[in-house]
Amino acid sequence: MVRIGELTILVPFDVSEPAPPELDVLEELGAVEVVLLGYFPVPDQAEPALVRDQHGSEAAGQLAALADQYGAVDDVLVFTHDREATIDRIADEYDSSTVLTTGRSAGTGRVLVPLRGDVNLDRILGVVADLLLAGDETVTLFHSVGEDTDPSQGELLLMGAVDRLAEYGVDRDRVDWQVSQDSDPVADIVDLGATYDLVVLGETEPSLRERIIGDRLSTIVDALDVPALIVRNVE
Amino acid sequence: MSGQSGELERTLGFVEAMTLGGGTMIGAGIFILPGIAAETAGPASSISYALAGFVALLAALSLSELATGMPIAGGSYHYVNRALGGLFGAIVGWGMWTGLMFASAFYMIGFGQYLVEPIPFLDGRIFIVALGLVGLALLLGVNYYGTEESSAFQNVTIGTETAIILVFVAVGVFFIDPGNLEPFAPFGPAGIVATTGIVFISFLGFEIIATVAGEIKNPSRVIPLSMILSVVLVTLLYVLVMLVSTGVVPFESLGDSPIPVSDVAVVYLGPAGVVAIVFAAIIAAISSSNSSILAASRVIYAMGRDGVVTDWFNVNHPRFYTPHRAIAATGGVTTLLILAGLQVDTIIALLAEAASFSFLVAYSLVHVSLVVFRRADPEDYDPSFTLPKPLYPAVPILGVVSSVVVVSQMATVVVVIGTGIVAFGVAWYLTYTRGRVVSEGLLREAIYGPPAEPFRVVVPVANPATQRGLLQLAAASAHTNEDRGTPEVVAVNVTPVDNPSALVNLEADRADHQRTLLENAHDIATKMDVTLRTRAVVASNVGEAILDVIEEEAADEVILGWDGTLDDGDDHVFGPVVDPVVRQCRCDISLVNLESDTIGVPVAFVAPGANAPVVAHQAVEFASVDDTVPTLLNVQTPRHEHDFDAEERGRAVIADAAEAAGLDPSEYDTQVVVDDDVGRAVVEAASEYDTVCVGLSGRADGAKIPYGAVTERVVHDVPGNVALIRGSRAELE
Numbered sequence: 001m002v003r004i005g006e007l008t009i010l011v012p013f014d015v016s017e018p019a020p021p022e023l024d025v026l027e028e029l030g031a032v033e034v035v036l037l038g039y040f041p042v043p044d045q046a047e048p049a050l051v052r053d054q055h056g057s058e059a060a061g062q063l064a065a066l067a068d069q070y071g072a073v074d075d076v077l078v079f080t081h082d083r084e085a086t087i088d089r090i091a092d093e094y095d096s097s098t099v100l101t102t103g104r105s106a107g108t109g110r111v112l113v114p115l116r117g118d119v120n121l122d123r124i125l126g127v128v129a130d131l132l133l134a135g136d137e138t139v140t141l142f143h144s145v146g147e148d149t150d151p152s153q154g155e156l157l158l159m160g161a162v163d164r165l166a167e168y169g170v171d172r173d174r175v176d177w178q179v180s181q182d183s184d185p186v187a188d189i190v191d192l193g194a195t196y197d198l199v200v201l202g203e204t205e206p207s208l209r210e211r212i213i214g215d216r217l218s219t220i221v222d223a224l225d226v227p228a229l230i231v232r233n234v235e
Numbered sequence: 236m237s238g239q240s241g242e243l244e245r246t247l248g249f250v251e252a253m254t255l256g257g258g259t260m261i262g263a264g265i266f267i268l269p270g271i272a273a274e275t276a277g278p279a280s281s282i283s284y285a286l287a288g289f290v291a292l293l294a295a296l297s298l299s300e301l302a303t304g305m306p307i308a309g310g311s312y313h314y315v316n317r318a319l320g321g322l323f324g325a326i327v328g329w330g331m332w333t334g335l336m337f338a339s340a341f342y343m344i345g346f347g348q349y350l351v352e353p354i355p356f357l358d359g360r361i362f363i364v365a366l367g368l369v370g371l372a373l374l375l376g377v378n379y380y381g382t383e384e385s386s387a388f389q390n391v392t393i394g395t396e397t398a399i400i401l402v403f404v405a406v407g408v409f410f411i412d413p414g415n416l417e418p419f420a421p422f423g424p425a426g427i428v429a430t431t432g433i434v435f436i437s438f439l440g441f442e443i444i445a446t447v448a449g450e451i452k453n454p455s456r457v458i459p460l461s462m463i464l465s466v467v468l469v470t471l472l473y474v475l476v477m478l479v480s481t482g483v484v485p486f487e488s489l490g491d492s493p494i495p496v497s498d499v500a501v502v503y504l505g506p507a508g509v510v511a512i513v514f515a516a517i518i519a520a521i522s523s524s525n526s527s528i529l530a531a532s533r534v535i536y537a538m539g540r541d542g543v544v545t546d547w548f549n550v551n552h553p554r555f556y557t558p559h560r561a562i563a564a565t566g567g568v569t570t571l572l573i574l575a576g577l578q579v580d581t582i583i584a585l586l587a588e589a590a591s592f593s594f595l596v597a598y599s600l601v602h603v604s605l606v607v608f609r610r611a612d613p614e615d616y617d618p619s620f621t622l623p624k625p626l627y628p629a630v631p632i633l634g635v636v637s638s639v640v641v642v643s644q645m646a647t648v649v650v651v652i653g654t655g656i657v658a659f660g661v662a663w664y665l666t667y668t669r670g671r672v673v674s675e676g677l678l679r680e681a682i683y684g685p686p687a688e689p690f691r692v693v694v695p696v697a698n699p700a701t702q703r704g705l706l707q708l709a710a711a712s713a714h715t716n717e718d719r720g721t722p723e724v725v726a727v728n729v730t731p732v733d734n735p736s737a738l739v740n741l742e743a744d745r746a747d748h749q750r751t752l753l754e755n756a757h758d759i760a761t762k763m764d765v766t767l768r769t770r771a772v773v774a775s776n777v778g779e780a781i782l783d784v785i786e787e788e789a790a791d792e793v794i795l796g797w798d799g800t801l802d803d804g805d806d807h808v809f810g811p812v813v814d815p816v817v818r819q820c821r822c823d824i825s826l827v828n829l830e831s832d833t834i835g836v837p838v839a840f841v842a843p844g845a846n847a848p849v850v851a852h853q854a855v856e857f858a859s860v861d862d863t864v865p866t867l868l869n870v871q872t873p874r875h876e877h878d879f880d881a882e883e884r885g886r887a888v889i890a891d892a893a894e895a896a897g898l899d900p901s902e903y904d905t906q907v908v909v910d911d912d913v914g915r916a917v918v919e920a921a922s923e924y925d926t927v928c929v930g931l932s933g934r935a936d937g938a939k940i941p942y943g944a945v946t947e948r949v950v951h952d953v954p955g956n957v958a959l960i961r962g963s964r965a966e967l968e
Contacts, residue, residue: 016556040241043381045529045557047308047536048243049449054551056241077241081450086244 007130008073008096009229012037012087015059015077021102025198025227026070028109030135035094036075038063039086048079091232098127103227105197109137112196114144114189115161120202124231125161128200129168131229132175139165141177142192144185154179186216190223199224203233245452250390252451252461256444258393259526260469261400262519264437264587266496266512267345269480271584274490276430279420281477283430288470290431290641291438293634294598295466296622297605299459302445304608304618306454309537310446310530311597316541318604318611320676321668326660327597328538331442333656334593335531336565338436339524340572341586343367346520348493348583349513359493360577367573374525375566378532381555392518399515403500403508404475410503411482421486428644433584435591435641437473441466442594443526446533455619493583528569532561543668585652588645592653599638602631611680690720693790695727695781696752701796703759704829707860709794710765711834712825715856716791725788726756727770729780778815785820792823799828799957801942801950808942817931817961825853826931826959834860834956835925838906840917840945841867841892846930848896849962851889854928855902857958866904866924867893870916873909881909914948921949926956 009029013021015038026034040059042048060077067075074094080086091099113128115121128139141161145154158177166172180188193199201217221228247255272280301314309316312331316324347363347370420427441462444451451457480489480499492498496516500508536558539549552559576582606628608616622630642650694709696702706726713722728749753769760767774780785793797813807814809826817824839854841847854865869885885907893903910916921927929949931942942950942959950957 038241041556043555043557045378045381045532045562046551047449047533047558049308049540050536050549050558051551051556052241052243053540053549055556060241078244079241080244080246082244082246085246089244 006033007098007127007134008033008035008094009098009100010035010037010087010091010094010096011072011100011102012039012083012090013102014038015040015062016055020062020066022104022227023066023070023102024107025100025103025105028105028107028135028137028197029131030137032131032134034070034072035090035096036063036067036070036072037087037090038066038075038077039083040077040079041083042079042081044081048081052079097123097232099230099232101221101224101228101230103225105226107197109135110196111137111139111198111200112142112189112193113139113200114142114185115157116143116202116204117157119204120231120233121161123233124200124202125164125168127229127231129165129170131200132165132170133168136174137198138174138176140196141175142180142189143177144180144182144188146185147181147183149181151179151181186220186223189220193220193224193226193228197226199226199228200231201228202231243449245450245454247447247451247457248453249457249461252444252457253465254390254393255447255526256440256461256465257397257469258389259440259443259523260438260465261393261440261472262396262515263342263345263523264434264439265400265473265476266349266494266516266519267341267583268434268437268495268587269477269499270490270492270495271587272430272434272477273481273486273495275422275433276426277418277421277486278416278478278481279422279427280430280434280481280486281474282420283427283434284437284473284477285470286427286431286637286641287435287438288466288473290435290595290598290634290637291441292463292466292470293630293637294601295441295462296626296630297598297602297634298442298445299462299620300618300622301601301605301608302448302458302462303455303620304616306448306451306458308446308449308533309540310442310448310534311601312534313537313541314604314608315597315600316537316543316676318607318677318681319600320678321541321543322661322664323600323676324538324541325543325664325668326657327600328534328543329660329663330593330597330653330656331534332531332538332565333568334590334597335439335527335534336569336572337586337590337593338439339371339527339531339565339569340367340576341436341583341590342520342524342527343371343569343573344576344583344586346370346517346524349497349516349520352494352497364573364576367576368570370521371524371566371569371573374521374528375562378525378528378562379552379555379557379559379566381552381557389522392522396515396519396522399511400472400476403496403504403512404472404479406503407479407483407499408475411479413482415482415485416478425644428641429646432591432595432641432645432649433588434473435595436587438466438469439590439594440469440523440526443530446530459620528562528565531565532558535561535564542671543664585649588649589652592642592645592649593656595638595642596653596657599635602634602638605631607677607681610682611677613677613680689723690716690792691723691725691788691790692792692794693725693727693781693785693788694794695729695784695796696756697728698796699752699755701829702752702755704832704834705794705796705827706756706759706767707763708825708827708834708857709792710760710763711860712792712794712853712856713765715859719791721766723766723768724760725768725770725784725790726753726760727772727781727784728752729772729774729777731777732773732775776815777812781812781816782819785816785822790822792825793820794825794827797826797828797959799830799950801947822963823849823853824931824961825928828950828957830957831925831955833925834858834863836861836863837865837926837928837958838921838924839865839867839928840921840930840949841869841889842930842945843888843891844930846960846962847888847892850928850930850960851892851898851903852896853958853960855896855898857926857928864902864904865928866906868906868908868917868920870908870910870913870920872911872913882907885909914945917945918948918952921953922955924955926958927953928958928960931959931961 143154312328315327344367347366351362497512500512535548538544539546548561692709692713709724772780837854837857858865867889869888871881871885908916
């Protein structure tokens, strides 16, 4: 089975920031479709229409300039009290399975893909295959098994994933894999991610613990300097 | 590509709307007011709460319809301003803004009371005011610097305080001493109504749903549902709280307490219950006050948007994007109101009643606005929630009456303060708003019915020889379309000048020519009994100038004279003046070459297509000049040697077009010709009539205007008057 790349990436960024976001990774990504979402965070106390009246045209200009620069297929400007709700809504509207966070990348086309287990695995691999078929990146699949576990379990998962990518039509030379036995997978991903250009992460339903203590995904995304491509959990 | 200025996210769902509305209502009012209520109405104060809830429900019903019709920021103020104009807009706007500040100050003093009273050795008053100010300062800070996504926190606090109140009620019913409820209404009906005025402030929360209507998801469902439901639920809860409070503690001693609910709870919930109640009262005061500050800044924003106040208020903080000036102004006045608590003993009752007064006035005007909107029925007002038959007009009438009754029972000092605020609104309107804002509201339309939109025919005149004929056609068109609005003809003459400038005088004879032409037009129009306006324009490009007039007048139809030649050269089709008008004009356009003096019986060539109904209708319009019946002509080519159905097909085409044009079969004659050569057949048939109407292609985007082979032959070969007709772009696209 060979996948036909139909990857639409949603790139949300804060238009109220004076400096334009770092989006150089988009130039490395090859023939994927990009939708730019400029959101203007409106504090709870402010009336969105008032903020729009005052900053609307300026923000629209900034957004349009970026869209031109990166050849985005579409751009949307939203004034919102709730960033997450807006990203979800626009991603649904454009039928986009992935959301890219902004960040600086060195631009050699190396992608890190941490895999957790079976959660969301198919969708993550589908997106990775689309990426690889559209561009010429190389990818490292990564899995952390924990200190006391047998590493072969992780190897099995990763080798299965490599096979799956090959089935999609990806050249095996462009894929390698790595297993870690450290106790702290989050720190591993952040450390390792720094040496890559892009990290692909799967979104999971936050567990109760994550809702209270903080989402593990956002911890990683916040700690990473390089952009992260988040594969949405769309079921 | 998105819109130039960006979209707004609607983030408030049903739960958020309920917590915003219910959360503001549950709480502050019920923790602070039961003492005063019991003092003035006895155990019957539960009836006062029920009455206040009923008045609020009436307002919520009217507001729901208005809010689903116009879901944008501003709430009551916005609807009154739209319906009744700037004067009442100013009254309600200032009333709501001050009312919300009275409410905020009231909540913050109550907040101070709940914190201070349990500690016996503090001298109450100064500490109460000081704590109130500290609380207010915190809230203003949060609002000034802005918070994001506090709604989760809000939900938790409101859930907690609701749970505590529910426990208070659920346990309390078992401790009611029936003896305490006797006599039930020691101060009679007057006491009950007077208390209604004091406790009405407890129901302000649902209004906040209307002030954030612009941010509510699925507004047509969520707005009415959350407003009505929150009022009903909160009313039930309040009635129960009041019954429990007056049932457990005799109303005389309840009346002396500044922290009545806590004093009741101590009877059957013990110290733990008191701690819980104090906690709930404090967070209730904070969340209610926060909502009021938020709503106050929205009201000021909406007033600035409409020009009722200066837009100096409507500026976001450059870094925090909060409406910092509106918040600072709100905070400043609220601080003064809290400070007044140092001098005035009955400050709590006074603030509550003053806030209630402002909102009762606002709601009576909201009810009036609903009636005005229903009667004037402006185009953009299309509420998805409408009050059904018996509720309308019952709700607005009852709403106004009940508000007036409640206001009439208020303390004199409150009526004086409230009237002062209304007077301030009037004075503000007279000195500031009037003259700046032209919006008059819909009152006139509500009284006289919606104004008839004029049906406007623009006719450019330049040549005295054809002027009469063109005006005749324009007048006929205008009269035939009387059902679409008051007919009006606008005659325009453009004097071409190379470089128009105010400093250069027109040559006298050209100006004279223009004046004579337009004066003649007036004479002709008077005879034809049609309203005529004339416009004299001086411009460098005649075509552009005509287009500008068509745009400005929002013309429904243009009748344009033309010399009857088709130039197939490179430059122009109909001529340098006519071409740009034909190419860019968006309304119905008739290009008329008047060869004969009489219009007589027009014939319209009807071919299937979007243009056909317009052509057919135009023929009827022209026919009315000489009071004749036009012929609608269709030509069919035989498909087979013996095609007996061709005539049938032609009749069907004509009938379809006539129906689409809204014509009655008695208004036209039908003629079908079967011929191989459509052009020849049309020319032959048309030559027997004085005037022929032919469609002009709707596609005019290229450099050349396409007109089609049939049109070309008609123009060349038909000796009578020829009119080329094209419908408005909107119909053709």
